[in-house]
Amino acid sequence: MRLTRLLLLVLKDYIKRPFMWFILLSIPLICLGITLSKTSIDEHDILVGYYIEEAEGNLPESMDRVRENLANYDGIFAFVEYTDKEALIKDIQKSNLECAYVFNDDLVYNMLKGDRDEIIDLYVSPETTMDDVINETLFSIIFPVISEKHLEKYLTDNSDIRDLFKDGVYTLEDIDSLYNMYYSDGSTFRFDYEGQPDSFKITPSSILLSPINGIIAIMILLTSFCGALVFYKDSDNPIFRIWKVRIAYITIPSLLSFLSGAVSIVFISGEAFANPFSQIGKLFLYTLMCIIFVCLISIVIKSETMFAAFIPIFLLGCLVFSPIFIDVALFSPVLKPVSYLFLPYYYLIM
């Protein structure tokens, strides 16, 4: 029987399976759903709670400014003020907040006095992962207020021009207006960011889509393995023990997965890829690599049971050692050579 006819027969067998269609369409549909959801960064920020313990009725002006800066912060964190400390801690325990801070309303005053040790209580839960980063962010919000207040104190009390303040030549408003002007007019240091596609934003959808490329790669490899398993089962019958059957059984499911992956890539292009067509080209090359690899493995491993036993660990190895969710080699270079054993690694670094 000709190879093309065999390929078509196997294709017909796969097309007739509704469950297979469901599986092949699941990833593209998930990708489509995530890209269409378009949750903006404003609708989903990482929530951080804070509570200000007020000693007296009114907040000092410095704390009002801290509160205003926290409310206006523009980033991936959203700072939410709580009026009840117990409610704040309960929300942490329920993981409604990433973490929370409790501080006194005389925080700025205390820091100016030099009292800086453990003056902000940080509350975390076992699921908190970003507290270190949020600490830096919180401090970067408080610091401008403290810096300005300390500057005022220095200039009016200790500097060589303090007399000018006593004589009324300069006032605190002069310091305030100059400081805020320089802080906000763009004349100070900044970082420029580049390297992302034009339409790129840090959104929940981009986070959820970031491992999709790797998952597609693994699915193609897995369907190649599955095709080989079917070949093992059918090769009990001597009629099926020819190389053309092996190739047909492994190639067709791999190509069907490739099509599913290609459609997914088209759906997520813009969010994750600048050029989907070059990515699809790389995916096709990778699919061919998988077909060849699995054909060779299935020739080497004669036993179906052994082959099936080999799949879970290989799958897990692909998930861990290929840079799908995280690149383990970045954290532990000794594991980098292990990555070379897994095909998805080569696709993902292309």
Next chain:
Amino acid sequence: MTKLRLFLYTLKNYIKLTPLALLATIIPLLIVGTLFWYTSANLYEENEIQAVNVGVVTEDIKDSWYNKAVKYLGNMDSTENTVNFIKYENMDQAYEAMETSEIMAIIYLPENVVNGILYGENIPAKIIFPKNINLGTITLSELTKSAAEFLSAAQAGTYTTGDLFEEADRYDIVSSAFDMVDIINFSYVLSREKIYHKNSTDLTSNINQTVFYAGSAIMLLLLFIGVSYNKVLRNEDKAFTSLLRLYKISPAYVIFCKLVGFTIILSVICSGFVFAASKYLKGSDKFNIHFNLPVVLIVTLLTLLIAAQCLFIFSLSEKISSCILAMFIYGCLMTILSGAIIPKVFFPRTLETFGSHLPTAYMHDALLHIMTGNPLKKGLIIMLAVYVAGFTLVTIIINTIKARRAN
């Protein structure tokens, strides 16, 4: 065939497949694990996990201020254990390193950037990310934003001082005023981590990232291990089904045999590993594994849920390839949505709530309890039992319907 004989036959089939499943799964794990721990003990004295690499490129590579700036970035409390700054001589080298994933991003400091900061030119530094976003790039962008805010505030103070001194014609002493303002600002920035007092709302929690992701990896392995036992888990062929019908053995009983048999095998294997881990990892600062009756019961319940899920997946289709693919998609999707791989904090609120009630979320909590000895979360046992009952019931219903259609 009696019911007992069927159960023993099923168990025998599981036992026959176990040596190969262990060989193909455990030995590679042991090899990699031993290599990892041995090498980390000998090469990386303190941490087996090292920080992620970020490349730094500058024209001012010999400038002492540049070296201080890189040191400052690396000593930030939030970066010290997570980011490692590597200097490159030029952008080509850095890009090449980023292409091969040796580094996660590039920070480019143009010529005279440090002098620019000191003397007011403020040439912006560039941060270059790779094509695809990931959690590391988000973290780095927030950290650099914070670093830029510190510098901006400090510079605003310096420029304000400069303006006031110059207006007062005090050019002769303005540089000492600049130094004083810098000292004031540096004193705050360099001691900023001391202002926080960390409190855990779960006082017994000692879960760190190593333990958390080890739990995720173990959970995925347990979910995928059903593939090794596909010969037993998959639906029987028509001849065997007819035989069972002849002996009036219901599909529910067949499911029961497979469920209990798989649970026995998995719980024995997993209990063995917990026992070995409790001895080998005794004294570890990350893991706190005890081998006692409550742990064995949790392991049994966990493996019962794994078995129920595997049986459910394999009942969906007659074709082994479809079942294996379904197992993979189910395992990955459930693990991701339950927050065991990507932190839930990045999910939309509704997805976060939904994910925390998935079976894999409870499985992950159970594994973390076994690995750390933390108290069990409220309702965990009940939810695991509910999911076992749910998956088993659905599997029985599916198989009963299929059997009736075959009749």
